[in-house]
Amino acid sequence: MPVEIKDCDGGIGVIIETRGRITDQELIDAFNDHLTPDKEKFKQYKYILIDHFELTKVDITDETVEMISALFADPSRVNLDSIVAMVTYVSYGANIEIADRIAKLHEVFSHRSCWDTLLFRTKPQAVRWIRGKVREKFGIDDLTFG
Numbered sequence: 001m002p003v004e005i006k007d008c009d010g011g012i013g014v015i016i017e018t019r020g021r022i023t024d025q026e027l028i029d030a031f032n033d034h035l036t037p038d039k040e041k042f043k044q045y046k047y048i049l050i051d052h053f054e055l056t057k058v059d060i061t062d063e064t065v066e067m068i069s070a071l072f073a074d075p076s077r078v079n080l081d082s083i084v085a086m087v088t089y090v091s092y093g094a095n096i097e098i099a100d101r102i103a104k105l106h107e108v109f110s111h112r113s114c115w116d117t118l119l120f121r122t123k124p125q126a127v128r129w130i131r132g133k134v135r136e137k138f139g140i141d142d143l144t145f146g
Contacts, residue, residue: 019054085126
């Protein structure tokens, strides 16, 4: 499955992982399935980790980038305090277009949502940042990301 979305830490976090080759429709379907049915669950999210580390090819248009960021805009208004880290790293075997598309997605996403967002090259860097921000904002120290 190219997109996996799972709630973590008793529902206060969510991890979105993409891997392999991903298309417009796969991203839209995954986000629609997770975001649309229950926007109320976003009230409890303290962090969102979007991990594109294992992505090898991205077949998405600028219109899809706009559409995905719009999907996140509504939930971000339900919970203004979430922390969002996006991981992207282009390996030597990956298509260089990935970096451009992910950077564009992050740029549009961060402007459309109300969340504190940052882009990272590795998951451990993102996890450290999330832990620090969640501790600072919410006083929560025991995140497991599981």
